Amino acid sequence: MNRQTVFLVDDDPSVLRAVSRLLREAGFEVFGFPSAAAYLLHYDNDVPGCAVLDVSLGDVHGLDLLRATATDDYARPTIFITGSSDIATSIRAMKCGAIDFLTKPVDAVVLITAVREAIERDRHTRAHAARRAGVASLLSGLTPRERDVLSRVVEGRLNKQIAAELNIAEKTVKFHRGRLMAKMKARSVADLVRITMGNTAASSPRMVATGT
Amino acid sequence: MRLGLPVTAQASHAHVPHSRSTRYAWSRPRSAVPDPIERHGFPKRRENSSHAVFVRISAIIAATLLIIFVVPVGIHFAWGLPAIFQPWAPPTATTVILTLIVIALAIVLSFVGFSWRHAEASRRDDEASMALAATAANVGLWNWDIAADKVWATAHCRAMLGIQDDGPFALSTFLDCLSSEDRSNLRKAIENAVTTGVNFEVECHIRLPDEQVRWFTASGHARCGRRLRTTGVTAILVDVTQRKEAEAESARQQEHVTHLTRVDILGALSGAIAHELNQPLSAILSNAQAVQRMLSRRSPDVVELGDALGDIIDDDNRAVEIIRHFRALLRKSEANFESVDLNKTVSDALDFARPGLRVQQIRTVRRFEPSAILIRGDQIQLQQVMLNLVLNATESMTANSSDNRVLTVSTICRNDSVEVVVSDNGPGIPPEALPRLFESFHSTKKHGLGLGLSISRSIVMAHGGTIYAGNNSEGGASFYLKLPPLSADSP
Numbered sequence: 001m002n003r004q005t006v007f008l009v010d011d012d013p014s015v016l017r018a019v020s021r022l023l024r025e026a027g028f029e030v031f032g033f034p035s036a037a038a039y040l041l042h043y044d045n046d047v048p049g050c051a052v053l054d055v056s057l058g059d060v061h062g063l064d065l066l067r068a069t070a071t072d073d074y075a076r077p078t079i080f081i082t083g084s085s086d087i088a089t090s091i092r093a094m095k096c097g098a099i100d101f102l103t104k105p106v107d108a109v110v111l112i113t114a115v116r117e118a119i120e121r122d123r124h125t126r127a128h129a130a131r132r133a134g135v136a137s138l139l140s141g142l143t144p145r146e147r148d149v150l151s152r153v154v155e156g157r158l159n160k161q162i163a164a165e166l167n168i169a170e171k172t173v174k175f176h177r178g179r180l181m182a183k184m185k186a187r188s189v190a191d192l193v194r195i196t197m198g199n200t201a202a203s204s205p206r207m208v209a210t211g212t
Numbered sequence: 213m214r215l216g217l218p219v220t221a222q223a224s225h226a227h228v229p230h231s232r233s234t235r236y237a238w239s240r241p242r243s244a245v246p247d248p249i250e251r252h253g254f255p256k257r258r259e260n261s262s263h264a265v266f267v268r269i270s271a272i273i274a275a276t277l278l279i280i281f282v283v284p285v286g287i288h289f290a291w292g293l294p295a296i297f298q299p300w301a302p303p304t305a306t307t308v309i310l311t312l313i314v315i316a317l318a319i320v321l322s323f324v325g326f327s328w329r330h331a332e333a334s335r336r337d338d339e340a341s342m343a344l345a346a347t348a349a350n351v352g353l354w355n356w357d358i359a360a361d362k363v364w365a366t367a368h369c370r371a372m373l374g375i376q377d378d379g380p381f382a383l384s385t386f387l388d389c390l391s392s393e394d395r396s397n398l399r400k401a402i403e404n405a406v407t408t409g410v411n412f413e414v415e416c417h418i419r420l421p422d423e424q425v426r427w428f429t430a431s432g433h434a435r436c437g438r439r440l441r442t443t444g445v446t447a448i449l450v451d452v453t454q455r456k457e458a459e460a461e462s463a464r465q466q467e468h469v470t471h472l473t474r475v476d477i478l479g480a481l482s483g484a485i486a487h488e489l490n491q492p493l494s495a496i497l498s499n500a501q502a503v504q505r506m507l508s509r510r511s512p513d514v515v516e517l518g519d520a521l522g523d524i525i526d527d528d529n530r531a532v533e534i535i536r537h538f539r540a541l542l543r544k545s546e547a548n549f550e551s552v553d554l555n556k557t558v559s560d561a562l563d564f565a566r567p568g569l570r571v572q573q574i575r576t577v578r579r580f581e582p583s584a585i586l587i588r589g590d591q592i593q594l595q596q597v598m599l600n601l602v603l604n605a606t607e608s609m610t611a612n613s614s615d616n617r618v619l620t621v622s623t624i625c626r627n628d629s630v631e632v633v634v635s636d637n638g639p640g641i642p643p644e645a646l647p648r649l650f651e652s653f654h655s656t657k658k659h660g661l662g663l664g665l666s667i668s669r670s671i672v673m674a675h676g677g678t679i680y681a682g683n684n685s686e687g688g689a690s691f692y693l694k695l696p697p698l699s700a701d702s703p
Contacts, residue, residue, distance in 0.1 A: 018498035108501035
């Protein structure tokens with residue numbers, strides 16, 4: 001993920017130009033949008049990067065724009081800029097998962113730092129999601145019996161206990177265990193626990209950018 | 213008998229001090245001999261009036277007839293007739309009857325003459341009492357005789373004009389007392405009255421030696437003589453200085469309140485204006501910091517540098533424009549009526565209110581006439597009316613959900629008027645509030661002085677227009693502003 005993309009939305013053309021110029025100068029790839037509608041039209045969750053949104057975008061509120069684009073498992077890391085900072089809005093923005101809430105005029109250093117942080121967070125989120133997706137595909141390759149064994153191995157049971165619980169021979173448990181270790185690409189039990197634990201965390205209903 | 217003898221006007225002309233005339237101290241006459249008629253009345257005319265001459269002649273004829281007929285007849289009866297009268301005056305019944313007729317004629321003529329003289333005297337009395345009443349009412353009476361170009365004015369009238377002379381004077385003397393503009397106005401009005409017989413009324417002012425200004429209304433009508441020929445003008449002069457001063461004071465107060473309500477509107481808009489000002493400042497900062505970064509490179513992109521600096525200049529100008537507009541609205545200045553484009557005035561006001569509209573998430577629809585609408589008006593005051601209406605609409609639409617707030621502003625050009633309509637889709641005006649909407653200190657808002665609409669109305673009225681409001685059939689309220697278009701003959 002070497003492309004560091006910033007999606008900038010501001011309904012004031014001159015501010016849009018100026019901030020775009022500044023961020024480009026700081027080495028980011030900048031896509032500027034003059035309205036919420038234009039941003040939504042080109043929005044794609046699969047494109048990595050971060051968003052810099054003006055809070056008041058004509059008839060659309062920046063927070064609503066963030067809510068509209070966020071899905072169950074991904075929300076683009078967002079920095080809000082506002083002309084008038086009021087505490088209520090900033091609290092709401094942070095609750096919505098905003099990276100930062102900056103007041104115009106924004107100092108270049110502050111903005112660039114915030115954008116770097118947001119992009120770093122996006123990268124982290126995406127890497128994690130990819131890992132999670134990998135584990136999910138590994139799990140799908142297991143047989144039902146292997147899954148039964150896996151869940152008990154992860155809980156720390158001994159082969160003998162598992163055999164008793166599943167009412168099968170200890171030798172058969174060892175066989176399944178060997179197969180699933182290979183399928184899950186785990187070198188040790190500790191490794192197996194780490195991989196599967198990550199997956200159970202990932203299966204929580206919603207994960208936003210800040211939730212990693 | 214002083215039958216119809218002309219009474220010479222007294223050279224002395226006196227003032228008994230009284231409350232009205234003391235104001236005209238500059239023209240107080242020199243003498244102190246009071247004559248009740250002379251004091252208040254017209255100076256008496258030196259010319260004989262025609263009927264007075266007739267009375268005199270008839271009296272002379274009567275006396276002559278008496279001498280010719282009555283004396284010889286008496287002598288005849290007493291001492292016998294001298295020989296020279298014998299042939300034509302015998303003491304017959306005919307002679308006696310003739311003599312009696314002559315006597316009767318003489319008596320009748322004398323009586324008529326006396327009554328005419330009496331009428332003349334009572335006319336003078338009427339004139340004097342009228343002059344008295346006029347003086348008491350601070351009204352000056354004056355007459356202009358066209359043929360002789362003489363103006364007879366009451367003492368009070370002369371005092372008002374600051375004319376020291378107590379005799380009649382030429383009309384030009386009168387007109388010279390006035391300022392040049394008033395002079396031509398009054399001259400035109402009098403000429404018009406003489407030629408067409410229409411009554412005239414002209415407001416004029418004079419500047420006294422101590423720079424004091426006094427205002428008058430001169431009004432009157434043409435006087436007709438025999439065969440309906442205009443012989444002169446009868447007119448009055450009323451001092452309206454106090455009224456004028458009260459009017460001016462009232463206008464000053466009105467201006468003050470207008471300015472205060474405008475400041476109030478600006479106060480309501482100031483948060484949004486600060487935000488609006490923040491945008492160019494923000495852009496300037498980002499551009500300037502971008503330029504700094506560019507310059508720190510080994511080979512900066514000169515074109516990009518130029519663009520950034522150009523943007524900085526544009527944004528700076530934008531900020532200056534916002535401040536200039538704000539200060540223009542804040543400034544307290546007298547109304548300045550000039551030819552303005554209504555489209556531009558309304559558009560400027562909407563631009564100015566835009567940040568506020570944006571904060572309230574109001575969608576603005578502009579339905580303007582495609583071509584410029586010229587009217588005669590004060591740009592700032594008209595914008596004040598527009599801002600007031602837009603603010604009211606904004607406030608009323610806060611009841612709507614934020615995605616259903618639409619402000620529609622239209623300008624319409626009609627044959628005899630131009631119109632601005634400001635419509636919202638809020639809850640509308642409560643029907644009970646409609647009749648008193650434009651009254652002072654009547655507000656439907658919680659925190660309102662109730663002056664905004666009343667000031668708006670007085671501004672519109674000063675522009676010769678009307679303003680009214682109503683609820684739309686499809687919901688919301690509309691304010692209609694009707695103004696007279698700039699006609700071709702207007703300056």
